[in-house]
Amino acid sequence: MAFSSTTIQLAVAITIAVVFALYVRRRRSVLAGLAGPESSHPILGFLTTLLRGSEAGEVDFALQNKYGGAVRFDSIFGMQQLWLCDPKAVQYIAQTAGYKFIRASDRKEDSRLTVGDGVATVEGDDHRRHRRIMLPGFGAKESRTSLCALLLSQGKTGKSYRTRGSRQKFNVVQMADKWVQIIQDEENATIDAPFWISRATLDALGEAALDYQFNALDDMSNELARAFSGLFAKARLNPSNWSIFEEYVVPLLPLTLVRTWNAYVPSKKRAIQHHCKTISEDVARQLVQEKSAALLADKGGHDIMSLLVKANASAGAKGGMAEDEMLAQLSTIIIAGHETTANSICWTLLELCRNPDVQTRLRNEIRAVRRERNEPGLTAATFDAMPYLSAVMKESLRYHTGLYHIAKEAAQDEVIPLLRPVVGTDGKMIHEIPVQKGQNVILSVAAYNRDKDVFGQDAHTFNPERWLEDGYITKQAFVGVYANLLTFGGGHRACLGWRFAILELSTFLVELVDKFEFAIDPEVKILRGAAIIMPPIIEGEEAKGTQLPLRVRLAPPMD
Template sequence: MLLFLLEYAAICAGTWLLWKGLKGYVVNSPLDNIPGPPSDSWWAGNLRTMFNRHRGWKFHEDMDKFGAVVKIYGLFRERVLYIHDPKALHSIIVKDQHVYQKPDSSNVITRLVLGPGLLGTSGDSHRKQRKMLNPVFSIKHMRSMTPIFYRITRKLHAVIEEKVRNGPNEVDILHWMGRTALELIGQGGLGYSFDPLVANVPNPFAEAVKNLVPSFSILIFFRPLLPFVEKIGTPAFRSWIVDHFPSERLRLIKNISDTIHSESIEILRDKRTAIQSGDQAMIDKVGEGKDIMSILLKANMMADADDKLPEDVLLGQMSTFLFAAMDTTSNALSIIIHLLAQNQEVQDKLRKEVTAASVTHAAGDIPYDELVDLPYLDAICRETLRCHPPVASVSREAQEDIMLPLSSPIEGLDGKLMHEIFVPRGTNVVSSIMAANRNKKLWGDDAHEWKPERWLSPLPSAVTEAHMPGVYSNLMTFHGGVRSCIGFKFSQLEMKVVLAILVRSFRFTLSDKEIVWNLGGIRYPTVGRSSNIPSMPIRVELVE
């Protein structure tokens, strides 16, 4: 049976590759008149450069010289649109979002690994989940979770303080930001404690989540087959196939998925028991019943039959929370601390602000409303998320032929101005978050520079008049429309609580090790260019 399936997969893959190759080289495309860089490879197009962890940064920056809509090449000369034009983005993300959908193969990857949560569904299923989840990510709910965030961050403070009590010391900030982010989403999102945040205590679950993103790349090669694979037999049968498939990395992804799934089942069972035992049982649990899953489960129990979320969706939601909230926030916090270590005057100014705000409050915990309004802290967070978004781009696929409007015309290779672009069905469209956030026509000639002060004055009129479709601060960092990041307020609160506590007590400076930021599904730091192990050592000392 396994041999037959392998032969079938090989035939399907070969047929798909032959068709894509012939189509790319033989069939002309309406997109051929759009300017863009030449193909780097006869079979990989521009993708090897675009996704290269070092050279990819320059590729994204160089797109500026071609304009706000650029034609690049995918596999076997497939034409791909690379876009940061505001009006075009609004069409893709908001106005015509029903046309521009996540490729089905991407949804399948997410469903197979994480289950049918928000990231792995579309259409009515996605809308139904989003409707039930929206209330638990409200500002009111974030305000009630702030004490939980402070309690966790004080544990982080204690472990770092222990390391530098006898003098300056090198600390792997990425490691501790990752562990803290997991505990924050654990307690705040699931009402469950994953990590006591003490030194030298390994966490198998945290390691599984961290290793998921670097392992995903292998699935790109199986992407054409995944919609068919999902329909083969039962989950147990598909699991058996993977166990016997000649790919160690594929088995690693399956083991990670199994670890996350089994942990989610245990947490869900525990939460249901607490809810059925009454309110006091909930209060006695981690998160005090204020966590996202406790509220979601209560809402699901009271929902009409048509609106109830089934068991597999609830489990998928939990896996999705953990995956989406851990690496993005921990890496964003690490970027900020790295920038503060390079810019001591900014760090000093921030320390002065958070110290002044904390002295009038018990234990120095700045209340939610005051914390989110601290101007310099807010400016640093916004500018970092503008200039260094954790995710560089998002892809969609046109489900039908459609005209794409433009904010300003582009000149085609034939010399004629194009005020709109015909996008054929099946076209892959890349919305560049980084290029949109760094658009010099909107932000000025210094758009590529990190300058928190730009947020302390009114934004340029070009920025506000562009009507960028992002949900956050005229930026695309958290995307927009129905698939915007539902947890962006949760992430913002995490970042501000952690920074307010740490910067008040510690000074961060660069160590003698070179820190290199690598392009990936989520950007990540390493020591030097040759290493692929995520790490960010920073010199830390107590502030007197």
């Protein structure tokens, strides 16, 4: 990439200013006694290893194995960063400390570029206000209602749910029909699972959460689907040294300079982010207008966006959201809820390929329950009757976390407790870690979810059985909203859509595993891409982005 001389001069000036600021800060750092790895780059420290490891999570597992639950490492210019997977430390930061730990400020402007000032970006009182307005759309009842409306639409529509007009099939059934066509037309065809699942989950999110038809499965040229599919891999996989430098140094500048930089210094990532934001804002504007009109006519729906418009109207001028904040929520929901869920479905299918006995047992359970209940469509109660499905999902969300890191920052001086002490550089045991205001902290979702004390000595093995046996999992500290995993985060920032994601994952698995048998060419090595989220990628074909070629066959009928 060629840089203009102004960009280079600006970069040099910023570098000098930041080096000086960090030099002062480093002298004050209280993390020096914690053990950690050597830097792998003179300027970028250990970041090049952490962000570009062979596979997302692998560096985390090595740190956990060598140092335990708390690690210090150097980021840019020797600035000290804290990495944690200790259950009590994670619990403290994600849950107990509340707003004493905020979203890392180096991530905020970046996510603002894609989603604007939505719930995932704002802080403090604004964040409380956004969550209060959004929560009604994401509660247990609403998640079930909006998704059940969809699930039932493939059969008879329940009287308490709205009809879906001309749409007859839930998206996964529609996708499965297309797969049947492909495998009938071409012997030994492989299906690139993320290509299809990403479109189907976008359609599902549109219909269930927004009452909007993206038509991504029918319309291969759909602009929004093309922009958002594989977005993280396109924008973030394998970052160059320059991208890492920019991502960590620029946010240290005063906000106006950060925004000037983002507006005038060209980058592939920012071009992608800008494109996505523009497209999603167009859809959001249309939706907010439609939903507001429907509300005025007393015809408000039960989808998340309608509930959001309704809750916002009730909140009134003081407690409500401005128009740009409402628009930002739609981009937030698409970014937060689309690829994360699509990837989780893909990883679960891959584990079913790698563990054929698990696949067979799951199919047997699905078919037995469906035969026994004999219902036209799926309901939340159908899933409740499938304990093995629940175990497979929990294990998949544990083993392949949607995000492998959650980045936080101390909003004040704090002391972080540890469940298990770690050995300091002077050989003494460290039981708690004092941090100063502004300290960046990485919570390793990948490593916490593989904690052997919590999940068993075989935590690095995919084993759904652990969720069915009493005493296999020992709760060390309450951490997350679902199955005590850190996958959906925790506390005041926990994922708003986790119930929705679980219902969606359940639906896709039931429909797909009932109908198809899945296998993968053993020669194809699938890696967890490191792109904030973890898209499946093929070793040696990283440049092609998200891929998961599966051998899909019709499953033999039940005896």
